[in-house]
Amino acid sequence: MGGKADQQHFEALWREHRGIVLKVASVYAYGAEERDDLVQEIGAQLWRSFDGYDGRRAKFSTWLYRIALNVAISQSRRRRSAPEQRFEPLQMHHLETIGGGEGIAEADERLVELYAFVGTLDPLNRALILLYLEDRSYTEIAEVLGISETNVATKLGRIRQKWRGQMTAAAATGA
Structure with missing residues (x-):
């Protein structure tokens, strides 16, 4: 492929997978x-990076996640060094974007709490849980994040345990 064909191919893939971004x-x-x-x-x-994409080595969505998360994590790290930035917790308008706007407007309280919890995680764990919530396999999560499947399972177990602890504490205090 060359020039115009590459651009058209990229644009088609972009339209199809833009929701991930x-x-x-x-x-x-x-x-x-x-x-x-x-x-x-x-x-x-x-x-x-599109010239370097090889569909024989990875699914487009895996390749896209890898690049999108690397860019997002890099930006997050740069922002962390800028003390004026303030955290804006996830709100309903964020959830509508995350869920593609399909019925999220009436999301239950647990979903709001889950995304608020996700917002408190460090950038790597946020990426991990995002991929997990997207029903990606441990193999694909490991490939995207460059860690082992065992590490994926361990980290997810710790995140689940932390989430359960927060939910138990919230229930105990009536919050």
Whole structure:
């Protein structure tokens, strides 16, 4: 393929998989403007890297997640060094973007609590839980994040345990 064909192929894949980028940006960005900027940055990095995509070695969604999460985590680390940034907890408008707008407007309280919990995780664990909630296999999660399947299972177990602990504490205090 060359030039125009590559661009058309990329645009078709972008349209098909753009929801993944929106979900990643919604989990890592702290507001609508930052989310939009992150989506643009991820899209630009995907296009710059597209020549290196080899469909025989990885599914497009796996490759896309790897790049999107790397861009998001890098931006998150840069932001951490800027003390003026404030955390904006996930709100319903974030959940609508994350869920693609399909019935999330009436999300139950546990879903809101879950996404608020996800927002408290460090960038790697946030990526891990995002992929897990997207029903990705441990093999694919390991491939995207560059860790072993055993590490995926261990980290997910710890995240689940932390989540259960928070839910138990919230129930005990009546919150």
